[in-house]
Amino acid sequence: MQRVTTVAELRAVVRAWRAQGLRTAFVPTMGNLHAGHLSLITRARELADRVVASIFVNPTQFGPNEDYERYPRTLEADASGLAQVGCDLLFQPGVAEVYPDGPQLDTRVSVEGLNGVLCGAVRPGHFDGVATVVAKLLNFVGPDALVLGEKDYQQLLVLRRMVRDLAFPVEVVGAPTAREAHGLAMSSRNQYLSAADRHHAGLLFHLLRGVRDAIRIGQTDYAALSAAALGELHAQGFVPDYFEIRRAADLAPPESSDLDLVILVAARLGGARLIDNLRVVRPTLPSV
Ligand code: AMP
Numbered sequence: 018m019q020r021v022t023t024v025a026e027l028r029a030v031v032r033a034w035r036a037q038g039l040r041t042a043f044v045p046t047m048g049n050l051h052a053g054h055l056s057l058i059t060r061a062r063e064l065a066d067r068v069v070a071s072i073f074v075n076p077t078q079f080g081p082n083e084d085y086e087r088y089p090r091t092l093e094a095d096a097s098g099l100a101q102v103g104c105d106l107l108f109q110p111g112v113a114e115v116y117p118d119g120p121q122l123d124t125r126v127s128v129e130g131l132n133g134v135l136c137g138a139v140r141p142g143h144f145d146g147v148a149t150v151v152a153k154l155l156n157f158v159g160p161d162a163l164v165l166g167e168k169d170y171q172q173l174l175v176l177r178r179m180v181r182d183l184a185f186p187v188e189v190v191g192a193p194t195a196r197e198a199h200g201l202a203m204s205s206r207n208q209y210l211s212a213a214d215r216h217h218a219g220l221l222f223h224l225l226r227g228v229r230d231a232i233r234i235g236q237t238d239y240a241a242l243s244a245a246a247l248g249e250l251h252a253q254g255f256v257p258d259y260f261e262i263r264r265a266a267d268l269a270p271p272e273s274s275d276l277d278l279v280i281l282v283a284a285r286l287g288g289a290r291l292i293d294n295l296r297v298v299r300p301t302l303p304s305v
Pocket residue numbers: 045046047048052053054056057164165166167168169192193194195196202203204205
């Protein structure tokens with residue numbers, strides 16, 4: 018695996034691949050890689066001849082009181098993990114390479130409608146930071162495919178919409194969430210949890226599955242299902258930001274005719290803010 022820190026080096030490598038007619042897939046990350054990230058590389062390998070990963074802890078997607086400074090940085094371990102799963106090129110720029118004029122840009126990408134709900138309501142500016150840096154990374158790499166985790170479902174929708182609205186010539190591919198044995202979605206932020214809390218955090222997936230199963234057998238009182246889940250989270254010592262059932266296509270509150278749904282949760286436990294989600298297709302006929 019090659020490792021580069023500058024946009025010029027990155028572009029030279031990808032340009033040479035393109036000259037050979039090779040297809041490129043790109044997996045952006047903030048590092049501290051776990052099996053979930055590595056599964057995206059494996060998916061990317063299925064989609065393209067060459068795989069580029071980036072590791073960049075993007076300052077502009079963190080709020081002033083968030084964990085930018087303490088976000089775990091484990092570059093050498095990450096690089097060896099990427100090499101083992103067949104990543105071809107690691108782009109590991111510094112902040113000045115991505116933002117030569119400083120991180121506060123005059124031009125920003127703001128995916129309105131999606132950027133102000135759910136995590137966007139709790140983390141103002143977060144999705145603008147994500148969309149803007151991914152727009153830059155796409156312009157640096159110029160990939161044929163962009164592979165993103167369904168774990169960050171709202172982020173996936175934001176970036177799909179950006180790619181569509183601004184006509185980035187890239188295919189966006191979502192990949193399933195990798196989980197620990199007890200159901201907890203893998204996340205770099207799980208490291209902020211004590212061993213006991215890490216186990217306890219399996220409740221999030223347990224609640225998501227319970228609500229999914231209820232919807233599958235025909236329950237449609239989404240407000241009641243969400244309220245019960247929120248009550249359980251509070252009772253179990255979580256501080257939830259939201260537990261919501263939304264339309265999968267655009268995160269709007271579901272109409273009675275909407276069948277394709279997503280259940281989303283964000284909650285704090287100990288020092289960590291955890292998010293997870295689960296898709297569910299509602300049955301067409303009410304059960305009897
Ligand atoms: P991050 O490093 O947290 O910015 O995540 C980089 C990419 O990995 C994003 O597309 C995430 O959605 C994805 N990702 C994070 N956690 C998981 C997971 N548990 N399973 C699959 N993909 C994930």
